[in-house]
Amino acid sequence: KAGVTQTPRYLIKTRGQQVTLSCSPISGHRSVSWYQQTPGQGLQFLFEYFSETQRNKGNFPGRFSGRQFSNSRSEMNVSTLELGDSALYLCASSFRGRGNTEAFFGQGTRLTVV
């Protein structure tokens, strides 16, 4: 069974640009969560999608948005990039995102803003 796939693995963008990251969950998983990981802040929750609906949202500005498609694949978009957006962006998929269900992480997309 294939794991969680994130594309691209690496990205370099300049300030002011926008970027779209993609996450394909494990087959059958309907919940996809996105996280930002930086050395200083650790892992921080961005948002979660379940059945094409945003179910939860972390404390990030509106420049960060996402969506989920009918096949559960999810995209995350960051507009008007800032230097501080440089981070490893991780997505995690789970069957239903509830209780003690296991969450599986992708390998992440390393975004560098210059």
Place this chain on the structure above:
Amino acid sequence: KNQVEQSPQSLIILEGKNCTLQCNYTVSPFSNLRWYKQDTGRGPVSLTIMTFSENTKSNGRYTATLDADTKQSSLHITASQLSDSASYICVVILRPYNTDKLIFGTGTRLQVFP
């Protein structure tokens, strides 16, 4: 404020030795606690999941303990191997469970040398 603190921040040990990583939390109400291993440049991989009623859980050479009274958890690694070099992240989940209620520690960076 809900917080998860891990110690030490970094640790260097020789191959074959044992080590223990600590996680203290002030999260309430508590649902469950997870330990993840994250290799450099990769996504976190789950090691253990414990509910408040569980005191210990093992996964091969990894053993996690939980003391819900003192709000402390530890991850013990036995007979360390070079492949154990990674960051270990403690995650505490609030109750009722929801994806926006995952509180991440900033991790312990473990390096195992031959």
